Amino acid sequence: TMHAPHSLSKEQVGRYSRQLLVADFGVTGQERLSSSSVLIVGAGGLGCPCATYLAAAGVGTIGIVDFDTVSLDNLHRQVGHKEKNVGKKKTESLRDSLHELNSSIHINCHSVVLDRHSALEIFKGYDVIVDCSDNPSTRYLINDASILLNKPLVSGSALRWEGQLTVYNYGERCPCYRCVFPVPPSPHLVTNCAEGGVLGPIVGTMGSLQALEVIKIISQSGATYAGRLLLFDGQSGKMTTVNLRERSPKCAVCGPHPTVTELIDYDVFCGSGVHDKTPDLKVL
Amino acid sequence: TMHAPHSLSKEQVGRYSRQLLVADFGVTGQERLSSSSVLIVGAGGLGCPCATYLAAAGVGTIGIVDFDTVSLDNLHRQVGHKEKNVGKKKTESLRDSLHELNSSIHINCHSVVLDRHSALEIFKGYDVIVDCSDNPSTRYLINDASILLNKPLVSGSALRWEGQLTVYNYGERCPCYRCVFPVPPSPHLVTNCAEGGVLGPIVGTMGSLQALEVIKIISQSGATYAGRLLLFDGQSGKMTTVNLRERSPKCAVCGPHPTVTELIDYDVFCGSGVHDKTPDLKVL
Amino acid sequence: QSESERMTETSLTLEFTGGSEFLVGNQKMHQVSISGEELTIRSVLIWLKENLLKNCDRIDLLLEGDAVRPGVLVLVNDTDWELLDEEKTVLKNGDRVTFISTLHGG
């Protein structure tokens, strides 16, 4: 297959040769990656490794959504940023790192607060959405926008020593985030990384696995985590895969009789704002 | 515990605050990391993420061993390097990336061919050894040097869609590489990444997991993969943990009656040189 | 303990992850034996409240009244309880019930 007609340039064949050799990926997989576009929502602990491996693999266009700026306490896990970029926009900081690795791909920075007004316009330009966000409100927003535009959604999350991974809305029977979690958790019961902490290699593992799911979806190779949930407990080294429910006929957004037909106010829905920080920890 | 007396500077408390919060890691874990030294053998697909997460986490001293230079076909998976460093030494290229992320740690470059003459002198300065190499000859050398100096060895490997991970020589009953593989494979039966290829997120996942094993060993927290082998099949998403044999009384290097009491010629032992490349693939 | 009493006990492994293990002594796996005919997950929740969670002041992290709170997934032998009979799922000796607090961080 290396000598069959293909659309890859000589530079691409050279750069990607070690993945062109991979059985069940090959030239076709590379052609698909190179002509695809992926949106990474969140340039944090998960977004950094995920975007990095997708850029390295040659995804044609990568979009990065984040409104935040780099801070020193990000750097223990958000390894796509640099000390010299503390205070700068995370989107631009990560973009610069990705371009240092692979200048041949396109990278779009969406340095905005993702909300009901901005999400659809941004999402519609991409083939696959990756949820690397850090709060329930944004996760419901990302889910609903992905469903309304019918895009597969690769979802990862992490806290302390643990990580979780699944793929939503990929195939007829695959559930969405609302099928599995129809009701949002009370905001005072949600622990974020600023409160519970997280170890860098945990997000590194989960973000790398998210990149792999994206590559499987785009290259149409391998079995994704659609309908399955990976639970990773880094403290014991335990990896468990569980079978999730199918798409719910009662789902408010992906069911046959949806009540959510356009984006809503997710801060109201979840009872909290996405900007909530934990002020007493910021002064450590 | 955040307010108990500790040896961390104000800058360290700020930078590492999100991992200081992690239960069963905390201030004690950070103090142990900051005063430890880790040797990464191989600045390639596994070494890049492993070294990056260890540098980010604040391991006090990181050593990098590699004699190779960066090439364009490394960059799809060796994400600690940059286009502008193609042709430069991998050790120095990776060191510069690590320092951009965390300038407060020490990094030693060992830009030499690791062999029976150089290994012990390099290894003896480090607490934990990480095998991120890419051939059996180097793997036996790393194992024997780790055993002779009694250092725990975190071993990762990857090919195509798959990865394998274990920890050798950590605890009384834990086997070493030779306990599990007393006889080296015939060189013509060994497939390397230049022949079989490998996907970036596979080494990203395995390298991140290696960093986590190092952190568990140094912080004395959690259960490592000592005596267990993780098998990761990225194509199906299957993660399996298997129980390995205990330390072998017949082992040539870690047994009670060792026949290997100093380093040997590993190219002769394995019947091949470590420098073997696949010339027909270099010209793709 | 008489033979008839033992016949109606069900041995289960209860597993807590994603932070819910902090409610039960920071221990992820619990081997328990619960009495009652046709033991359902609903009965396990009530048993949990009266036993493992008895002295826990953050019971709301797992339960809302007698139900599992939103954001917690329940599995039986690694399968989502929605694929079974949810709260009414009948458990047998040796089953493993897992409570997963879902994570939102990144």
Place this chain on the structure above:
Amino acid sequence: QSESERMTETSLTLEFTGGSEFLVGNQKMHQVSISGEELTIRSVLIWLKENLLKNCDRIDLLLEGDAVRPGVLVLVNDTDWELLDEEKTVLKNGDRVTFISTLHGG
């Protein structure tokens, strides 16, 4: 097939990973049924040679003569065969035997 013949068949799952799956039709899992009393791994290796590997020209990637070649790990139900009885391990219905070609790349 008579009753007595069926009694001496053992149903196994044979699993091939790390590249050894390329020898057996690029399929990682194989459900097989092998006849013989007190079936051992040694007998499975011989059966493999005569069946799944019959038309394979790279049999040396898995076997060296009738033995498993250096660098291949053998597991029974996810346990290293060294913890069992190696080649002499007796298999029962439903057992899973895994052949892992170890990886050296990075």
